[in-house]
Amino acid sequence: MSLKQVWVVSCLAMGLGCGGAADEVSGEVEAVAPQLGTSKAELYLASSTIWPKRTFSVCWENPTYGDPTDDMGRYWTRQAVEGQWARVANLAFTGWGACTSAYSDVRIRIADANPITNWLGKGLGGVYNGMTLNLTYDVWANTVCGLKNSSGYYVNRETCTKAHAVHEFGHMLGFAHEQDRSERSTVEPTCTESSPWFTPTGDSKVTAYDTLSIMNYCYGDHWKHFGELSVLDVEGVRQVYGGRPGTLVGGAGNCLDTEYGSTADWTLTKLNRCDPSQPTQAWTRQSNNSIKLNAANRCLDVRNGSTTSGSQIQIYTCSSGAGGQTWIFDKAVISGNNGKCLGTVSNATTSGTTVVMADCNPSAVGQQWTLTTNGEIKNVNGLCLDVRSGNTADNTALQLWGCNSSASQLWSLQTGGAIRGLASKCIDVYGAGTTAGSSAVLYTCSGTTSQRWHLRGALKNPVSGLCLDSIGGASAPGTNQQLYACNGTAAQTWSYFF
Missing domain, CATH: 2.80.10.50 (Trefoil (Acidic Fibroblast Growth Factor, subunit A))
Structure with a gap:
């Protein structure tokens, strides 16, 4: 799990939007236990981070066009984000080409590393390397991602790519790790997953505690469902960003x-x-x-x-x-x-x-x-x-x-x-x-x-x-x-x- 600079954590812990430093790049130090995503949001929402708009420009910092693995990974990412968040709510994600000097709301770095989102909600807007996604899993892996069959082919690369994309774009929308809610101690007392490096900043619990949320580390079946949103994930994002008109x-x-x-x-x-x-x-x-x-x-x-x-x-x-x-x-x-x-x-x-x-x-x-x-x-x-x-x-x-x-x-x-x-x-x-x-x-x-x-x-x-x-x-x-x-x-x- 990647840690952010201390001042970023402090800013969010105090409940600030932290959106004023759009050109800053968060430093990263590798911690030991790789898990599904990072960030500081809740579904259970940090309401000060809600975007005031519904259409977001997305770009890739370092795409390798013509490379089959890279091309397919970028395709899966877009397919998952548009097929989940954009399908159920009044949201649109545009662009998806190579980043330029022009502004983009979401700038994605491709790296064989733990997927992370360095900022929460609208604070991510325009941040260089604001999100990192893994499309290969050759170096970084967890107990699911990076597994190969006897022929040397990755058996879960599509599943992992889609699940991570949906999770990290959940953070981009302002939602955080569900397991950091206080209810976890009674709803899922056997779950030991946590995000101890920051103080949860949610101020609005949009739905009941959700054991099946894509934002919940305690839920082990993200991988089986290609990052499918839970029923309460869908209800939550519609509460915050609205459903499709009509x-x-x-x-x-x-x-x-x-x-x-x-x-x-x-x-x-x-x-x-x-x-x-x-x-x-x-x-x-x-x-x-x-x-x-x-x-x-x-x-x-x-x-x-x-x-x-x-x-x-x-x-x-x-x-x-x-x-x-x-x-x-x-x-x-x-x-x-x-x-x-x-x-x-x-x-x-x-x-x-x-x-x-x-x-x-x-x-x-x-x-x-x-x-x-x-x-x-x-x-x-x-x-x-x-x-x-x-x-x-x-x-x-x-x-x-x-x-x-x-x-x-x-x-x-x-x-x-x-x-x-x-x-x-x-x-x-x-x-x-x-x-x-x-x-x-x-x-x-x-x-x-x-x-x-x-x-x-x-x-x-x-x-x-x-x-x-x-x-x-x-x-x-x-x-x-x-x-x-x-x-x-x-x-x-x-x-x-x-």
Whole structure:
């Protein structure tokens, strides 16, 4: 495992972003126990390191073009990063050519050494040799990587290259070693893996402790799955960077799709592995509470307009006012991309209560919201999300107030995750705060991270009172949907990235 210069560790331990020294190169001293990656992040997130953008330029410091091993290793790396992080979240990685004097967000050094990331999150931007990846494993090896068969061929080079790439790019996004979370002592008490050379700097636990995370040393099966992200890895990166616009994400992080990618009437819906190139995975919530497929004039529909439990869900030509095409997010949380949700001070639900960011808890009554057809966002007591005193100034606080259909209470979901309201300004977090208790405010729309939101909760058909449900509680690709009694289970929990 590579150690960084002491001042780098100190900087991160104090919770600083450390992004100001973009041209510094971290020194490295080899330690004894090679493991999967290094860095100082958590999934369990160091929120000050979140990148404010979603597209990143990547380059190689020292590629050897024409060398089969080098060429294939670089191909595997790109394939793994784009097939994991970029597939499940609203992220893009561009370039992938040789580095020049021009700026690149991620500059990768190829070396037969322990893979490392010298900086955390946005602090990596433009750093020379900021990340090191191993494509050969001739010199450096661990108990899995570098093994050869009887013919002298590496048996795990592809697996190791992909697993290391996904792990290190997790650090690049601001996530750290999962096993450094305090919960490990009770969840995985027999695991002895640790990162003792730095103080963990995470200030936001985005998901529950994840024994299967690609960022967790205690998990020994990274190699078997080519660096496949766990279900909670997927949930975590979507919480922080958002999902692909238009996706409705259900169980196990899979997306609502149509059978065979068809856009014909009567086509059933199903869960499918999220794929940004698949047009039948993009949906738009309409003002009349229908959910329209972007690829055609087809809406999410209950077959034959049935109101009975077990009725099949399909797509059908959109028809305004059709009961079988009406869906409301019932008591949904409004989640920000910093892993916090819109809530209220002390979880109160009374008029005049200030709206703040809170640790996401779908059971908390102060975080349960319902979107109406006229643009209101109501709480469990029927009060509306309101701009205090109708003030249009930036940083005006949001509150709960009696619904009156005024401009201070009318909101619209915008592509890219913004919620636009009074004076065409957006819901924001005061000072771009990332901690619980930060005030929710009205602010000029800018597309920043603190203005990106998504909905998570049940989709209820108000005509029947039943919810969109994955049959049998299953979450695997190919699972069809039905109407079913609302029960709050994972099979009825949908994240909508608008």
